Amino acid sequence: MQSIEQNNEQWSPRIVAFFCNWCTYTASDLAGVSRLRYAPSTRVIRVMCSGRIEPTFILEAFIKGADGVLIGGCHPGDCHYSEGNYKCLRRFHLLQRYIVEMGIEKERLRLEWISASEGKRLQEVVNEMTDTLRQLGPSKIKEVAETIVK
Amino acid sequence: MGKDKAKLKMAIYWGAACGGCCVSVLDIHETLFTVIEHADLVFWPIALDTKYSDVEEMPDQSIDITLFNGAVRNSENEHMARVLRQKSRLLIAYGSCAHMGGIPGLANFSNKEAIFRRVYEESESTVNPDKIRPLEEVMVAEGTLHLPHFYNDVMTLDQVVDVDYYLPGCPPQSERLVEVFLAVVNGTELPPKGSVVGASSLVQCDECKRKKSEKKDIKRFYRPWEVVDDGETCLNEQGILCLGPATRGGCGVRCVVGNAPCRGCYGPLDDISDFGGKMMSVIASMLEGKEEAEIEEAIETVVDPAGTFYRYSLPGSKLRRKQL
Ligand code: SF4
Ligand code: SF4
Numbered sequence: 001m002q003s004i005e006q007n008n009e010q011w012s013p014r015i016v017a018f019f020c021n022w023c024t025y026t027a028s029d030l031a032g033v034s035r036l037r038y039a040p041s042t043r044v045i046r047v048m049c050s051g052r053i054e055p056t057f058i059l060e061a062f063i064k065g066a067d068g069v070l071i072g073g074c075h076p077g078d079c080h081y082s083e084g085n086y087k088c089l090r091r092f093h094l095l096q097r098y099i100v101e102m103g104i105e106k107e108r109l110r111l112e113w114i115s116a117s118e119g120k121r122l123q124e125v126v127n128e129m130t131d132t133l134r135q136l137g138p139s140k141i142k143e144v145a146e147t148i149v150k
Numbered sequence: 151m152g153k154d155k156a157k158l159k160m161a162i163y164w165g166a167a168c169g170g171c172c173v174s175v176l177d178i179h180e181t182l183f184t185v186i187e188h189a190d191l192v193f194w195p196i197a198l199d200t201k202y203s204d205v206e207e208m209p210d211q212s213i214d215i216t217l218f219n220g221a222v223r224n225s226e227n228e229h230m231a232r233v234l235r236q237k238s239r240l241l242i243a244y245g246s247c248a249h250m251g252g253i254p255g256l257a258n259f260s261n262k263e264a265i266f267r268r269v270y271e272e273s274e275s276t277v278n279p280d281k282i283r284p285l286e287e288v289m290v291a292e293g294t295l296h297l298p299h300f301y302n303d304v305m306t307l308d309q310v311v312d313v314d315y316y317l318p319g320c321p322p323q324s325e326r327l328v329e330v331f332l333a334v335v336n337g338t339e340l341p342p343k344g345s346v347v348g349a350s351s352l353v354q355c356d357e358c359k360r361k362k363s364e365k366k367d368i369k370r371f372y373r374p375w376e377v378v379d380d381g382e383t384c385l386n387e388q389g390i391l392c393l394g395p396a397t398r399g400g401c402g403v404r405c406v407v408g409n410a411p412c413r414g415c416y417g418p419l420d421d422i423s424d425f426g427g428k429m430m431s432v433i434a435s436m437l438e439g440k441e442e443a444e445i446e447e448a449i450e451t452v453v454d455p456a457g458t459f460y461r462y463s464l465p466g467s468k469l470r471r472k473q474l
Contacts, residue, residue: 056427059468076440089442090434093449098430101456103473145470148309149261149302150225 013133015126016061017042017070020050022080023115024072030119038123039130042070050074050111051084055095058109062099063146067139068108070129072122075113085113104141107132158214158335160185161193161205162244163234165227166254166304167220171245172196174321175217181328188335189214206233213237215334217244217317217327221254221465222305226298235311240334242347244327246320246415248307250425251465253320255304256457258464258471262302306466315341317348320415320462323401346420349400353419354412358394358403360384366436371451374411385411386436389451391458396422396429415462424468426459 019025025046031038043066047053050073058069071092079085092111100106112125164172176197178185185191192213193200216238222228235241246252257265270276270283288295307313317330326348333340333347341347355362362384372389379385385392385406392411394403398419405412418425433452439445452458460467 054427055430056422056424056468059424059427063468076442086440086445087435090437090439090445090449091431093446094430094434094452094455095427097449097452098426098455098459099469101454101472102469104469140473141469144473145468148305148470150299 011138012039013041013067013130013138014065015042015068015070015129015133016066017044017072017126018047018050018053018057019044019072020074020080020085021046021048023074023078023113024050024122026116027072027114027118027122030116031122034119036119036123038126041130041133042126049079049081049084050088051079051081051086053088053091055091055098058095062104062108062139062141065139065142067136068110068129068133070125071109071111072114072125073111075115078115104139105136107136108139158189159192159212160189161213161216161234161238162191162196163193163216163218163220163230164195165218165220165231165248165307166223167245167247168253169196171217171219171247171321174245174319174324175327177324178328181324184328185331189331202230202233205230205237208237210236211239213239215240215242215331217242218248218307219245219321221247221251222301222307222310223254223257224298224300228301228305228310231307231310240314241307241311242330243307243313243316245322246318246417246462248313249316249318249466250417250463251304251306252415252462255306255463255465256461257304259456260472261474262300264474266300303471304465309465314343316344316346316417318346318398318416319349319401322348323404326400346398346417349398349416351419352399354394354397354399354401354403354406354416355384357399358384358406360406363387367438368436368448369438370448371453373453379409381409386433391433391452393429393459395432396425413461414459417463425463426456426467429459430455 050071061069073085073088096106096109110129114121193205216234222231243249247254266283270278271281284297286297286299330348361382366387368389370389371391374390390411393414394412396418397412397414398416400416422428437448439448
């Protein structure tokens with residue numbers, strides 16, 4: 001029992017973060033150069049547009065062991081390619097409903113619009129999501145996807 | 151095929167199946183005579199009285215082609231999958247169930263305990279006050295009787311054994327089966343192992359004759375009974391959810407020709423690694439709304455996304471089953 005508790009204390013969530021090149025990725029850069037401290041939980045994948053993020057990328061991140069997936073894109077109206085973030089928003093809502101049906105907590109998938117100047121917002125979102133995931137505990141998605149129970 | 155050439159040996163087996171795939175083989179009508187001319191059917195439970203032990207005694211690799219239909223959901227299905235793999239040169243996953251898990255694969259939204267409780271205790275037509283459930287072993291005067299062990303999860307054929315080819319469909323179109331069979335008979339060079347055969351490499355929409363526009367601008371989705379289809383315009387553009395855009399062609403767009411939306415039984419194209427994921431991507435991109443509330447409302451009209459987008463492919467999908 002004690003060892004489980006210890007493990008839980010040591011465990012920290014892993015977030016796969018898909019950040020759009022034009023906004024959120026630049027914001028994370030800004031957060032870095034501004035020396036804003038935030039939880040070291042994200043593994044950032046830079047994409048040219050949040051509209052490039054296929055639902056399958058997100059599912060893949062989960063089955064490879066992500067505890068949460070964070071999508072960061074430009075505010076509505078600001079997409080570098082005009083409408084990519086709307087596509088992203090629609091996919092996000094559909095995918096979130098799907099994962100809930102699959103028994104996965106909806107908080108494991110989060111979408112935020114963070115512009116290039118919002119380094120502070122990035123810090124807040126990552127910290128918040130890390131806390132939420134810490135409360136939810138480790139994801140079981142990988143294990144469930146890998147183990148077939150006979 | 152010359153008379154001197156030995157006949158092929160062919161087997162057809164059903165795992166967790168509805169019987170439709172086996173019937174689709176019978177549906178080739180007179181062509182069955184051509185099949186019989188070229189092949190001896192050595193095992194086919196729906197039509198022949200061959201025992202499992204007869205198959206178990208056959209030499210390894212002695213069956214040229216096995217069409218395995220149905221998913222793997224119990225120990226009997228798994229045992230026969232392994233036996234037939236060992237005995238066959240070519241093992242073909244025949245039909246959606248063997249290919250991706252199919253309709254029986256929807257049981258992965260539940261588990262063994264919940265299914266047994268529903269079936270043997272709670273269903274409206276069940277009268278079982280003692281809550282008796284099937285036993286895997288029971289002793290009678292003549293000896294011990296066995297029932298297969300029911301698994302918690304439904305598996306695709308390739309999650310159990312090595313598969314050479316996939317022939318998709320629910321059931322596969324009989325003409326496609328004949329083509330594949332004749333290719334084997336004529337010794338036509340076969341595609342690389344693991345290929346999908348008897349289907350096209352383009353999506354349903356490519357064959358579909360309905361009018362489609364570049365920009366879809368779909369406002370919301372309707373259940374098919376909520377609207378009257380005009381019979382001409384792309385079903386998705388009318389708000390009737392059609393899975394044609396991610397589904398491999400080859401069936402002749404039969405469902406859409408019959409004014410019903412495509413439900414994806416032919417499975418995804420080669421470069422799609424998760425059928426439902428791709429379909430969700432396509433569907434969401436075709437919506438019109440920009441305001442968050444408007445988008446949420448439109449998305450809500452997609453009833454049961456998991457069951458809709460993975461109707462035939464849950465066990466073969468990335469998440470594979472519901473977390474319970
Ligand atoms: S693929 Fe369709 S027809 Fe074939 S066994 Fe499965 S449900 Fe029946
Ligand atoms: S979505 Fe369906 S109805 Fe529309 S073109 Fe494709 S197959 Fe035809």
